[in-house]
Amino acid sequence: MSIPHALLGLLESGPRHGYDLKRAYDERFGHDRPLHYGQVYSTLARLLKNGLVEERGIEPGGGPERKRYAITDAGVTDVDSWLMTPEKPELYLQNTLYTKVVLALLSGRSAADVLDSQRAAHLKTMRELTTRKRNGDLADQLICDHALFHLEADLRWLEVTTARLDELRKQVS
């Protein structure tokens, strides 16, 4: 998640104060991790330096929290190109789990048990997410779904690995 781009995007609907910006961000994207004020202001400073935002009329009283920020044309172009540039698909190897499975096989422990307990844990989380999803609003549902689909993918990996444990055992030993 690119915080500078998110803030820039929020500014596109109109100039805002710093604390305003933080609130808007938290409301929409900050479910798991709200922004610190410091983070907001350091980001805004960097954007200012790069000419992507500008300051608009300082209200009396002074202090950074009194400033209103507005997006510049360069800023709009930057949001544009960010939105249109695809994210690099993350290659996310089940590093730890894979290590666990191989170690279990090498040491003669039950790799299936390792995988099954992981599977149970995964499903437990999925149940919790499902419950949260069913009681939450649309934003909750979408976010939970995102997590659920990822967990489901993990679970598939667990299933496939369980099915191919015998093969794996031959290879590592």
Added chain:
Amino acid sequence: MGTGIMGDVVLRGQGLRKSFGLTHALEDASLDVVSGEVVAVMGPSGSGKSTLLHCMAGIITPDAGSIAYKDKDLAKMADGERSALRRTEFGFVFQFGQLVPELTCLENVALPLRLGRTARKEAERQATRWLERLEVADVADKRPGEVSGGQGQRVAVARALVTSPSVVFADEPTGALDSLNGELVMRLLVDAAKETGAGVVLVTHEARVAAYSDREVVVRDGRTRQLEPA
């Protein structure tokens, strides 16, 4: 998960074995169905999930083992007795094609009640209630061929629940649906089952669908395995 009332074991299958010729579909399978609880049955394709479900529901008889339902052993019942039991105590949802094509959706839902000698008016009144409950009241007068897959499955769920069964058997109920429709069907099925206190046996290979369950049982090579989270 903890919502709803979880009660006693209503249906208990123990040590079930079943072979089809040389194929050992079930080697040693056990399953408890608790009222008000959804148990997911998962496992690779061909592992014996459907066979387990069919045994538990009394559609087929196991070669060995027992299936206790209210002090009776389904495995020892005559065919007619099992049919009557399925008609009155169990509900079924399959992957597709279970609705009678020439009856309207409403009549399909009313059918189990009518077979139980409920008068038509009353049966259709209850069926309408269930269609409303599953948010498909608008297709009541259409034939199954004229509704979408998701609507059809919800009609099927309504038909499974209309007799207030103590156990609902669902074999890949969302198998032919997209994830959105599948989850809608699951949500409605689970809510309705909880409300009536029915136990649900849910065979599926989709983890997200299984996540609607309270408990999971994995079948591998005809053997069941209860998973406890670490």
Added chain:
Amino acid sequence: MNGWLRDLAMGLRLSVGGSRSTKTGIARLLMSTVGIGLAVFVLLVAVAAPNMLHARDSRQTGMYPSGEKVAGVAPTKVVMTSTYLRSDRIQELYLQGTGPNSPKPPGVDRLPAVGEVMVSPALADLLAGPDGALFAPRVPGRVVGVIDKSGVVDPGEFVLYAGANLPSADPEDGSMAEEVYKFGFRTTVEASDPRLLTMITVGVVVLLFPVLVLVAVSSRIAGAERDRRLAALRLVGADRRQVNRIAAAESLAGSGTGLVLGIGLFLLFRATIEHLRMIDLGFYTEDVSPPWLAVLLVILAVPALAVGTSLVSLRRTVIEPLGVVRRAPKIKRRLWWRILPPAAGVALILMVGDSSPWGLAAGAVLLLLGIPLLLPWLLDRGLRGFRGGSPSTQLAVRRLQLDTGTATRVVAGLSVVLAGAIAIQGVLAAEAKSFALPEGASLGASVPDLLRINPDEGVAEQAVQLTRGVSGVRDVAITQMFGVQGPQDSYYSVLLVDCADIHRVLAVHSCKDGDAFTPTGGAPEYSGQVAQPVDGTVTGADHEDVPWHVPANVRPAPRLPVDPNDPTSDSYVSLVVTPGAMPAKRPMLYSTVTAQVDPASPDVQDRVRNALAPLQWKVSVSRVSRDRLSDDQASFLVVRNGLLGGSLFTLLLAGVCLLVVALEQMRERRRAIAALSATGVPIRTLAKSILIQTAIPVAAGVLVAVVAGLGLSALVFPLVREPFTIDWGAVGFLSGAAALLIIAVTGLTLPSLRSAARLEALRSE
């Protein structure tokens, strides 16, 4: 063009190997082959029929003797008689030429001389066969030749020409011989009996209709499977027109094999027709030569019909790449145009029926054709809005509401047949009354126990002697009668009886020679018609008329109840005289010799005929039997049994079609049935729904058929001046058969239902 051919070839290939299993593919091909084969066969026979009848007609008229004098021709003297060998009739012609150019009957190149005999091929075979010995004594001479086809109307007919010395042929003196100047004459075709024509037309329609239905249905066999297959073709890129062509080619394949079968059946029919005998008609193979144009038309029309119906049925389903999607919304059936043909039919019968036989026939056909039009509407109407009933009723009715089409079409065909059969039955039942068919009459042969022998004048005594000598003959009696010509063309019969025999006829206490009696009472049907004996003239034995005075001492005497053994019982005897009361000059006497025979004695009848053979044409023998059916009655029974058999056959045909439809539906619903049965629905409920589903259209069809059939005969009866009768026996018989059919169809679908209800169907395809 190339693409066309490719599509057609593809369809042809799919028609055999296309089904999921070759078994259903072959069954499908077989059904349409049989259906179309039968259609082609029946149509070819229908097309050939006019020529057949014409050929036979001209043979028949070619035999008619003409007594009209032809200048310069010396006539041939002819006596026509007949005899029986067991129950086979043998036509005998005694011939004597009077000059070198005397005409000869057809089929021979010269007249037989005295002592010579010519026989038809069938009779020649009979003489050569095991029964020859029984007939040989009656052959009046040496067989010198075989009569050619032109002289034998029906191939199996027994004909015998014999040369003989015949008496002079004077029509005035009652001689049996006639003078013939020419054999064969043209008759102008008489307008046929309207009743006969109606019966024949209705019969043809009744015969053709189920065949047409069969053609239509056979193209729908395994329709759902075909649709799925075509959908798969759409998926890989066939467009709608290509799919149509492929479907057309598929039904063409069935038509092709059907054509071959039909033509084969027809050729077989043609080859064996000389051995077949339809009622009283026989034909030679050469007679069966339909006009080529008509044959061509049949050969083209039947496949066209099959392809047409398959394309029309395809139009109702929209075949999309992803399968057969929603059927087009159901069209509402309208009544007004469906009522037109039967209404026109009734109007036609009422207005022109009694003046034009063709109008009557056309009206009957229109009325019958109204059935397939009205039945779907009636069913639709009757089932519309139906919701209640038990679950099995609901399942059945809903299924019918969704698609009454195929089942109704089948049943409509059945209905037409039944209606036609019931109508014809009605007419036949009226006939049966006029034939006075005894209760429970059957075609079993019965042995005569009484023979009546009519000898010519002068050979009566000889006939009695010859008959007495035959073993198995119990009692031989002779009665003699003469006719009296009274004033003003009145005529009555006088019976001559010895006093010794008078007790057989009259209840009298005393009788002496010279007595005369007027019979009174006795058989009520005669007593009123007996003319009072009055003076008149009688024809003497020498052909001279002599006056006759009624004896003065005539006494009334009660006549004895009619005894079937009594040969006089069916004569209007006005006077019974003893020999002493006879006129002075002997009148010409008509003698009847009655021989009582032992029914258990084998072939006694033939032995009597053989014994009488020396008398040749001078004696004729007929059978009198209390329980034997007359020839008319027998042929009536043949027609009736044939009709019932035909109805049963079409009923069976309809049953096969219904079965196909039911099995087809079962296959389409396999999953739903399996799911229902998993849910605990008993098979009984499902079977009951199939029973109801079959029963409703069949019951409706039978009902409509009974109404239409009785209606038709009610309309036709007044025109043919018969009292309206309902053959309830036939109606009951046909309805009962229909009920059996329903049960049989349901029973036959049960195994398939059981297999569908098994778990296998639950497992996805």
